[in-house]
Amino acid sequence: MDYSEQVLAYGDDIVAASKKHPIVPLEKGQRYSYGTAGFRMKADLLEGIAFRVGVLAALRSRSLGGQAIGVMITASHNPAVDNGVKIVDPMGEMLEQEWERYATAFVNAGSDEEVVKIYKTLATDLKINVKDPAKVIFGRDTRPSGHTLVTALKAALVASQSEYVDYKILTTPQLHYLVRATNTEGSPVSYGKVSEVGYYEKLADAFIRAMKGKKFGGTLSVDCANGVGGPKLSEFLKYIPKDKVNGIDVKVVNDDVLRPEILNLDCGADFVKTKQRAPPIPKLVPGLRSCSLDGDADRLMYYWVDPDTSSFAMLDGDRISSLAASFIGDLLESAGLRDELRTGVVQTAYANGASTNYITQHLKLPVICTPTGVKHLHHVAQGFDIGVYFEANGHGTVLFSPYAIAAFKETEPQSPAQKDALATLAALGDLINQTVGDAISDMLLVEVILAHKNWTLRDWAMTYADLPNRLVRVEVGNKDVFRTTDAERRLLHPDGAQEEIDNEVKKFKDARSFARASGTENACRVYAEAATRSEASELADRVALIIQRYGTL
Numbered sequence: 001m002d003y004s005e006q007v008l009a010y011g012d013d014i015v016a017a018s019k020k021h022p023i024v025p026l027e028k029g030q031r032y033s034y035g036t037a038g039f040r041m042k043a044d045l046l047e048g049i050a051f052r053v054g055v056l057a058a059l060r061s062r063s064l065g066g067q068a069i070g071v072m073i074t075a076s077h078n079p080a081v082d083n084g085v086k087i088v089d090p091m092g093e094m095l096e097q098e099w100e101r102y103a104t105a106f107v108n109a110g111s112d113e114e115v116v117k118i119y120k121t122l123a124t125d126l127k128i129n130v131k132d133p134a135k136v137i138f139g140r141d142t143r144p145s146g147h148t149l150v151t152a153l154k155a156a157l158v159a160s161q162s163e164y165v166d167y168k169i170l171t172t173p174q175l176h177y178l179v180r181a182t183n184t185e186g187s188p189v190s191y192g193k194v195s196e197v198g199y200y201e202k203l204a205d206a207f208i209r210a211m212k213g214k215k216f217g218g219t220l221s222v223d224c225a226n227g228v229g230g231p232k233l234s235e236f237l238k239y240i241p242k243d244k245v246n247g248i249d250v251k252v253v254n255d256d257v258l259r260p261e262i263l264n265l266d267c268g269a270d271f272v273k274t275k276q277r278a279p280p281i282p283k284l285v286p287g288l289r290s291c292s293l294d295g296d297a298d299r300l301m302y303y304w305v306d307p308d309t310s311s312f313a314m315l316d317g318d319r320i321s322s323l324a325a326s327f328i329g330d331l332l333e334s335a336g337l338r339d340e341l342r343t344g345v346v347q348t349a350y351a352n353g354a355s356t357n358y359i360t361q362h363l364k365l366p367v368i369c370t371p372t373g374v375k376h377l378h379h380v381a382q383g384f385d386i387g388v389y390f391e392a393n394g395h396g397t398v399l400f401s402p403y404a405i406a407a408f409k410e411t412e413p414q415s416p417a418q419k420d421a422l423a424t425l426a427a428l429g430d431l432i433n434q435t436v437g438d439a440i441s442d443m444l445l446v447e448v449i450l451a452h453k454n455w456t457l458r459d460w461a462m463t464y465a466d467l468p469n470r471l472v473r474v475e476v477g478n479k480d481v482f483r484t485t486d487a488e489r490r491l492l493h494p495d496g497a498q499e500e501i502d503n504e505v506k507k508f509k510d511a512r513s514f515a516r517a518s519g520t521e522n523a524c525r526v527y528a529e530a531a532t533r534s535e536a537s538e539l540a541d542r543v544a545l546i547i548q549r550y551g552t553l
């Protein structure tokens, strides 16, 4: 077939519908761009973007034999006035990088007619039959602006002659689950029932299996950032009969989704991580095991106030990652699979140096550092049989290769201990979201580990001591001059900046510092670690000054 000759019968429909959902023009010289979090900004700029993303999602589905593509409408931990649109690929992964460029081109197209022109050009270049079937499934978080964006998205899917399913309100990881479940339905690698209920059933069943014979470690208080995680966690808990998990006691707090103005306000995982303290409401009771989800329930932070010392301890993504790696490593040992399955941990430069040391030296596992953004970590983690990846901010998961899953199920146990270890590993394979970081699933994982180890948060916090560190945001004239190498740990450009940073780092003990342009904000970030809090702070300030100077040259 000559793809350049094909007729796009619904081209006029796309143009007509597009006119009803216009793009807000940006100032001269500025462009919208599909970043780490898709398109994310003030919600009133997003209607036209949601429409064009819909057209692109239909084309993406056509390019992949009609497999379902996901679209999630959320702005995660951002304030309620923001929103965002993100595309999910067929196995539940983030959109392929090449298509991020196409998404950017669609959204920046100068007219409705040009959208159709790009659609046709891509169809020709990528040999996509525009008459092939397409399917797009979507969900949104609790933001009121989600309604308008869904209307625009649906209009795009109707105009592009794509089948669609509107799953209404979901957590981001639930949408990722549904995309994979849809595309594997009825196959030997079926990911689960294609419904929100299917998600709860799968997690509940796996959690009950993994907790067999263990006791839930006392009350757990879960701050849901007044976002979608609240109602979804409450719903999930209905699938755990009290007599199936000994002592289960989960208190859901900050779960008011009827007042959008309080979404992520002084609560949630991002608040805890950046402020390094507990949300003021509800007041944290000393000794209470607590955690926070973010606004779309894909990030997780644990914390508590030690009743003996009254000090606040936060257990972030690095801690969850090292906890999971240590537990899974022990299970593999008991299961006789430690040498059989390649296990590794993936982090970014923001991982605390103490966690990296603990994993490499104490757990004896390899650590790979990737650039910021979970898609990079996810990709590298796929290279292991068991790949543990987390960003320090609490977003991450553990990936199991098909070989690992088969080993858990097919190894013949020679002892009761080996049998238990294999059963727990198999349960973890179902409990841990294989598509993307999932705060609810990760929280259940942490609870399983603490129950198996019979640990409090104090025991967990004592595994190693974090190096004092500081993260600073620096506004500069032009962040694009900062180009990095070595997984963002060194600056390539502007000339001279890295040498100056190196000179400052040298003056401090056990110190490390790096600077990079943020992928989600119009600013640079400076990170510094050193032997003491005041030195880390001093170093961060000095490097920030260097960045400020080079950013305004």
Ligand SMILES: CC(=O)N[C@H]1[C@@H](OP(=O)(O)O)O[C@H](CO)[C@@H](O)[C@@H]1O
Binding pocket: 036, 037, 350, 372, 373, 374, 391, 393, 517, 518, 519, 520, 521, 525
């Ligand atoms: C230091 C930091 O926390 N950076 C965050 C932030 O990226 P920046 O590129 O640093 O703005 O947002 C990303 C998307 O949510 C997240 O993946 C990442 O970890």
Ligand SMILES: [Mg+2]
Binding pocket: 076, 077, 294, 295, 296, 297, 298, 299
């Ligand atoms: Mg999030």
